[in-house]
Amino acid sequence: MKDKKVFLKNFGCQMNARDSEVVKGLLLAEGYKLVDDAKAADIILFNTCSVRQHAEDRVWSGIGNIKDQGPKKPIIGIIGCMAQNYKKEIFKRAPAVDIVCGPSNIDNLALYLEEAIRSKEQILGADEKTRRDDIYHTGFYEDKVHAYVVISEGCDNFCSYCVVPYVRGRLRHRDHAKILKEIKGAVSQGVADITLLGQNVSSYADGSVDFTRLLKMASEIPGLKSLSFLTSHPKNTKQELFKIMAQTPVIKKQLHLPIQSGSDKVLKAMNRGYTVKKYIEMVDQYRGIVYNGKLSTDIIVGFPKETEKDFEKTFSLVREVKFDAAYIFKYSSRPNTKAAGYEDDVLPEIKQRRHAELLKLQKEISRSKTY
Numbered sequence: 001m002k003d004k005k006v007f008l009k010n011f012g013c014q015m016n017a018r019d020s021e022v023v024k025g026l027l028l029a030e031g032y033k034l035v036d037d038a039k040a041a042d043i044i045l046f047n048t049c050s051v052r053q054h055a056e057d058r059v060w061s062g063i064g065n066i067k068d069q070g071p072k073k074p075i076i077g078i079i080g081c082m083a084q085n086y087k088k089e090i091f092k093r094a095p096a097v098d099i100v101c102g103p104s105n106i107d108n109l110a111l112y113l114e115e116a117i118r119s120k121e122q123i124l125g126a127d128e129k130t131r132r133d134d135i136y137h138t139g140f141y142e143d144k145v146h147a148y149v150v151i152s153e154g155c156d157n158f159c160s161y162c163v164v165p166y167v168r169g170r171l172r173h174r175d176h177a178k179i180l181k182e183i184k185g186a187v188s189q190g191v192a193d194i195t196l197l198g199q200n201v202s203s204y205a206d207g208s209v210d211f212t213r214l215l216k217m218a219s220e221i222p223g224l225k226s227l228s229f230l231t232s233h234p235k236n237t238k239q240e241l242f243k244i245m246a247q248t249p250v251i252k253k254q255l256h257l258p259i260q261s262g263s264d265k266v267l268k269a270m271n272r273g274y275t276v277k278k279y280i281e282m283v284d285q286y287r288g289i290v291y292n293g294k295l296s297t298d299i300i301v302g303f304p305k306e307t308e309k310d311f312e313k314t315f316s317l318v319r320e321v322k323f324d325a326a327y328i329f330k331y332s333s334r335p336n337t338k339a340a341g342y343e344d345d346v347l348p349e350i351k352q353r354r355h356a357e358l359l360k361l362q363k364e365i366s367r368s369k370t371y
């Protein structure tokens, strides 16, 4: 495989960004070369996202744009969440694709590539499994200052709109000693700004080591300049976390706490597991303990059966809480999710109007915030 050129295009969230970095590290260790131009590549990989239809459409058109260069046709690999969501359906829809590899199988990607190149067969790797932990220790970092460090894979929350548990599998936590070893490895290379990453970091547990203890242990690593974490969940985020943030200078004073909706009726239909009242109490606690702590959130507008009244509740919650940043999305029905069975009854123009109104409000709030 020596010198085969690989082009990898990443789509989606921070978890995918870290997965793409891991894949690059693994392939470099196997002797592959990384190139920035797909036209110059022997192998083209798309690390895909399934969180919204739009993200998937970009991949299908990306595959379509790969010109068939006859005998020199590049090996095409679809990895990530779309690979797990559609598995061999991808080969039917895009026969030019050679490899389909789900997120839990990226530790076998080099084997799949070897097999695809040798056999010219289409290879599917989409088992539900835990990755080998050594994939996180290649020492390859794209960014020479900041790195994401995965602490948990998958999720057990089954929010009714979310595809993650179906594409990244059930929640499993990495061994805390291996996480700390990975951070030490990064810091020794000068990558001293670390973000701990999980779909729901609040639920991290490795024996008696919960998230707050892991954060404390990581914060004590010599040479670490900055430590942050993503994503917390309102249903199991604890006051202890806020206290450790306030007491520990190296921990960034920022919290990403997705609310998703300001209506309890919608939160129930989303299976989020908390109420607006509980969320606001948590925000007050956070702001009471973490001085000048930044707060950001995620919001979905246009969830099935969301009425104008429900939306007004979301709008007034945003006006009341005054987030530093809010990532606002229009609801997009996802295959396999519980909500895929609900009628997507909020009209696109209504979703668009609500999205625009909330974005405008958040822009005004972000502008008015000066620390």
Ligand code: SF4
Pocket (backbone or CB within 6 Å): 155, 156, 157, 158, 159, 162, 163, 164, 165, 199, 200, 233
């Ligand atoms: S917490 Fe909910 S929204 Fe977040 S990854 Fe898990 S199922 Fe998806």
